[in-house]
Amino acid sequence: MSITERHHAWPSAGTERSEHHDYRAAFRAATLPMAVVDHEGLVVAANDALGGLLGLSDAALTAQSAADLLDLVADDHTWRAYREVLHRRRSRFCCTRRLKHPDGRALWAEITVVTMPGPEAGRADAPEPGRVLLSITDISDRRALQKRLRHLQMHDPLTRLPNRTLFFERLSAALETPPYRNGSAPHRGRIGLCYLDLDGFKAVNDTLGHRTGDRLLAAVAARLSDCAAQDGGPHPRGPHLVARLGGDEFALLVEDSAGTQQLTDLARKVLAALQKPFDLGGQRLSVSASIGVVERPVDGTTATGLMQAADTTLYWAKADGKARWTVFDPERNAHRMTRQTLSSNLRPAVERGEFTIEYQPLVGMADGVVRGVEALVRWNHPQFGMLSPNRFVTIAEEDGSIVQLGRWVLRSACRQARRWQLDHPSEPPLFISVNVAVRQVWDSDLVTDVAEILAETGLDPGLLQLELTESAVMGSAGRPLQALRALSDMGVRIAIDDFGTGYSNLAYLSRLPVSVLKLDGSFVRGFRYEEGDRPSPADETIVEAMVALAHRLGLTVTAECVETVDQAERLRRIGCDTGQGWLYSRAVAPERIAELIGGGSLKV
Numbered sequence: 001m002s003i004t005e006r007h008h009a010w011p012s013a014g015t016e017r018s019e020h021h022d023y024r025a026a027f028r029a030a031t032l033p034m035a036v037v038d039h040e041g042l043v044v045a046a047n048d049a050l051g052g053l054l055g056l057s058d059a060a061l062t063a064q065s066a067a068d069l070l071d072l073v074a075d076d077h078t079w080r081a082y083r084e085v086l087h088r089r090r091s092r093f094c095c096t097r098r099l100k101h102p103d104g105r106a107l108w109a110e111i112t113v114v115t116m117p118g119p120e121a122g123r124a125d126a127p128e129p130g131r132v133l134l135s136i137t138d139i140s141d142r143r144a145l146q147k148r149l150r151h152l153q154m155h156d157p158l159t160r161l162p163n164r165t166l167f168f169e170r171l172s173a174a175l176e177t178p179p180y181r182n183g184s185a186p187h188r189g190r191i192g193l194c195y196l197d198l199d200g201f202k203a204v205n206d207t208l209g210h211r212t213g214d215r216l217l218a219a220v221a222a223r224l225s226d227c228a229a230q231d232g233g234p235h236p237r238g239p240h241l242v243a244r245l246g247g248d249e250f251a252l253l254v255e256d257s258a259g260t261q262q263l264t265d266l267a268r269k270v271l272a273a274l275q276k277p278f279d280l281g282g283q284r285l286s287v288s289a290s291i292g293v294v295e296r297p298v299d300g301t302t303a304t305g306l307m308q309a310a311d312t313t314l315y316w317a318k319a320d321g322k323a324r325w326t327v328f329d330p331e332r333n334a335h336r337m338t339r340q341t342l343s344s345n346l347r348p349a350v351e352r353g354e355f356t357i358e359y360q361p362l363v364g365m366a367d368g369v370v371r372g373v374e375a376l377v378r379w380n381h382p383q384f385g386m387l388s389p390n391r392f393v394t395i396a397e398e399d400g401s402i403v404q405l406g407r408w409v410l411r412s413a414c415r416q417a418r419r420w421q422l423d424h425p426s427e428p429p430l431f432i433s434v435n436v437a438v439r440q441v442w443d444s445d446l447v448t449d450v451a452e453i454l455a456e457t458g459l460d461p462g463l464l465q466l467e468l469t470e471s472a473v474m475g476s477a478g479r480p481l482q483a484l485r486a487l488s489d490m491g492v493r494i495a496i497d498d499f500g501t502g503y504s505n506l507a508y509l510s511r512l513p514v515s516v517l518k519l520d521g522s523f524v525r526g527f528r529y530e531e532g533d534r535p536s537p538a539d540e541t542i543v544e545a546m547v548a549l550a551h552r553l554g555l556t557v558t559a560e561c562v563e564t565v566d567q568a569e570r571l572r573r574i575g576c577d578t579g580q581g582w583l584y585s586r587a588v589a590p591e592r593i594a595e596l597i598g599g600g601s602l603k604v
Contacts (some may be wrong), residue, residue, distance in 0.1 A: 032135055036116070037066045039086050039130025053109075055102030065244055066134055071097050085113045085132055096139070108143040110137045119394040136532040156244045159221035159444060167243035167251060171303050174255045181386055191513055192257035192295035195310035196266050198274075199288045199322040208283070215267065215280045216287065217248065228252055231266050240266075247474060251310075260295045260327060267291045269324035275323075288323035294324045295327075338384070341429060342392050345381070355379050358587035359410055361596065362373045362433065362558060365572040365579050370596050372431035372465065374580065375413035376587045377405070393437070402437045403444045410434050414457040414464060416590050420597060421459075427598040433465040433495065438480070441468075447486045454490075461491030465516065469497050481512070488513030495558070501547065509553055519543060519576070521561025527570050544574045551575065 034044050046061040054061070054069060067073050072082050072095070084090045093113045101107050136385060141276075155165035162170070174191055198220065205213040221244060228240040241253040252270070254263060263600035271289060278285045292313030294306060309328045317326040349355065359373035379387040396402035417432035434486045440446055453462055466487065482492055495516035502522055526539025543559075550557045559571045562581030571579060 002594065034133065034136070035061065035066060037086070037113075037134050041065055041067055041082075041086055043069075044131065046346040047105075050136065053099070053101070053138075068076075070109075070134075072100070072111070082113060086130065088115055088130065091115050091506070105229060107138055107140045110139045112134055124600055127318070156545060159218050159244050160498050161225070161250075162241060164243065164245045167245060167253065168303060169243065170241050171306070173255060174253070175298055175301060175303060175306075177298065177378065179515075188504050189198075189255075189298050190257040190259065190295065191298050191301060191306070192254035192260075192263040192293070193291055193306060193310050194252040194254070194263060194270065194291050194325070195245075195307075195314050196250050196252075196267075196270065196291040197219050197290045197314055198248040199290055199318075202287065204287075208285075212283065213287075214278060214289060215343035216278060217244070219278050219280065220274065221248070221249075222253065222387065224250055224270060227266065227269050231262075231269065235595045238256045247340070254295075257295055260293070263293045264293045264325065264327065266291050270534075271323070271325060285523050290317035290322050293325050294553070294590055339395060340385075341383075342381070343395045343399055346392065346396055346399065347404060349379065349381070350401070350404050355384070355405065355408065356380055357409060357416070359586045359590060359593050360580060360587040362431075362578045363584045364581050365559075365576050368584075370430065370593075371578055372433055372463075373593055374467070374587075375409060375416075375435075376434040377409050389435075397437050397439050400439065400443060406435075406437060406440045407444070407449055407453075409455045410436075411453045411457070414453050414459045417463060418457045418459045419460075420590075420594060421463075423594065424597045429463055430467055430593075431463045431493070432459075433467055435467045438468065441480045441483050446483050447490075450492060451490065462493070465493040465495050467495045467497040469516065483537070485513050488515075500542070509555070514555060515559060517546070518555050518558045518560055518580075519546065521581075524561045524567055524571070524581075527564075527567040535540055538572070540570065543571075543576075 002195050006598045027036075027322055028047045030047055031049055033047065033053045034515050035046040035050050038044050041060050043064050043066055048058070051500065052056055052458045056064075061069070065081070067082060073079050073304050074097075078095050081090070081093045081095070085093045091114065097109050097111055099107055099109050113132050115132050129132060148566070154163060154169075155161065163382060171278050173349060177189075199333055201213065201216075206214060221242070225239075228242045229239060240255075241251075244251070252266065254266065270291065274287060274289050278287070292310045294309045296306070296309075299592045312333060313326050313328045316332070321327060327350055350549055357375050357379050360376055362372040362374060363370050370492075374397050375391075377389055384391075393402065396405050413432050413434050417430060421429040436446070450466075452462070453459075454464065488494055493515040494513055494515055495518055497518045498520040499517045500520045523539050523543050527543075547557050556577040557575070558578040558580060559567075559576045560567050560580050562571065562579040562583045566582060567581075568579060568583055585592075591602070
């Protein structure tokens with residue numbers, strides 16, 4: 001290598017000193033606050049920008065603890081990371097700190113600490129080992145922008161309330177609060193929630209337009225905020241959180257609740273505030289709200305569980321009539337959960353053969369002879385045991401599974417009636433009475449189903465009676481009326497069940513192909529002598545009139561819920577044709593009915 005080449009490869013001592021001087025000059029002139037810190041954490045050198053940031057001169061900064069100046073000892077994690085850089089166990093560390101500017105304003109700073117290279121061979125003026133370079137970046141503007149963006153992200157633009165995201169963030173934080181000591185035991189307090197929904201808000205949007213609806217939501221939000229501020233008191237976290245969860249749904253979160261009474265008082269205030277008319281640009285609107293109230297200990301409570309309970313309770317408030325608050329009831333919720341379980345199991349249960357049928361005799365009032373039987377379905381549930389129809393029929397009607405279940409009951413009952421007829425050919429055949437839900441008339445081809453089942457089982461149509469409730473046949477027109485007439489033309493008898501409890505509109509008796517009226521048991525119970533009570537003359541007069549009217553129209557009458565000899569005697573005297581009730585027999589297995597056929601009368 002030539003002398004010239006060596007000159008370019010290795011700078012001279014003068015050049016090195018010049019470069020080192022340039023570095024120092026750049027360090028001092030830099031607008032970025034910086035300092036060189038030794039392995040003990042003391043400031044060795046600081047530039048003017050750092051002195052200006054902290055309001056101290058260079059001389060005053062020298063030998064000061066950088067950690068104390070910049071609050072790096074505030075938390076263990078930051079302190080450990082900073083010490084690891086000082087001792088060269090890591091090369092870099094970065095943290096964010098809130099500092100106070102000499103002019104009094106607060107600023108957010110990003111502090112970066114990096115190790116400086118050690119001395120190289122032949123370079124006596126290189127930095128000493130263990131030194132680090134500390135730099136500070138003012139990120140106040142960035143933080144302010146992030147804060148504004150977060151506010152926009154976490155707040156509803158219409159009402160300016162916290163949105164669903166911020167609500168769940170706050171709720172989760174409240175549920176994760178570490179316990180404090182209450183006496184000798186750790187305690188985590190209680191939490192409460194008022195979950196509300198405006199009643200009939202859709203009608204406001206539909207009739208007055210979405211602009212008016214939006215104004216109403218903003219006005220509602222303002223009143224809710226006032227209620228929360230008045231009720232919140234000097235809570236360390238401020239007033240109760242009011243959030244818009246979406247649409248016309250709002251929530252008021254009560255942290256450190258004092259109990260259910262506090263929540264119900266708050267719900268009462270909210271309802272009172274919302275019931276006052278709203279003046280929206282010259283339009284006066286009155287609204288109401290339904291509120292679900294939940295209050296419970298923080299321990300064992302999850303955000304999901306709390307919201308599910310609140311949603312369920314809000315539904316109860318709506319179902320109970322709206323414009324009210326309802327408190328979560330564990331027993332009522334257990335009933336709801338049972339109902340939901342039954343609903344989800346209904347369709348598979350039919351396929352698994354979990355249903356069975358019992359039969360209750362329909363007895364001639366004059367001679368006590370069994371004329372027919374009513375098929376009553378039972379559900380042998382693997383978890384809840386034997387369930388009566390009132391536990392699941394309404395659910396089946398709601399979810400549509402009544403069509404599948406009703407078809408199974410009809411086929412099984414007709415098959416059983418035909419079997420009794422074949423097993424006792426010398427005895428008059430029993431007719432079979434099967435309940436039919438109105439949804440079976442609407443959602444299935446009932447006429448076709450009946451015709452196919454009668455053909456399949458060989459049962460005579462005259463031995464089949466279909467029972468529909470009075471409310472089900474009220475207003476029957478179109479398809480239901482056509483179906484009933486087609487069934488009647490087929491020879492099937494149509495009975496009105498629970499007659500006298502619905503609309504009692506006698507006009508449809510002349511329009512519908514009805515053959516039988518079944519008097520509701522509430523009238524029959526009025527015939528019963530209780531200790532110290534007298535029978536109701538009004539019930540007897542009403543029943544007598546209905547029986548006479550039915551007979552004049554060519555209908556037969558069955559009295560339900562006959563339980564005493566006296567009831568049976570008076571009903572017989574009035575002229576009831578058949579009776580049904582525990583006086584004669586409870587609903588029994590088909591084998592027991594077979595024993596009754598030809599076995600004499602049940603006359604009492």
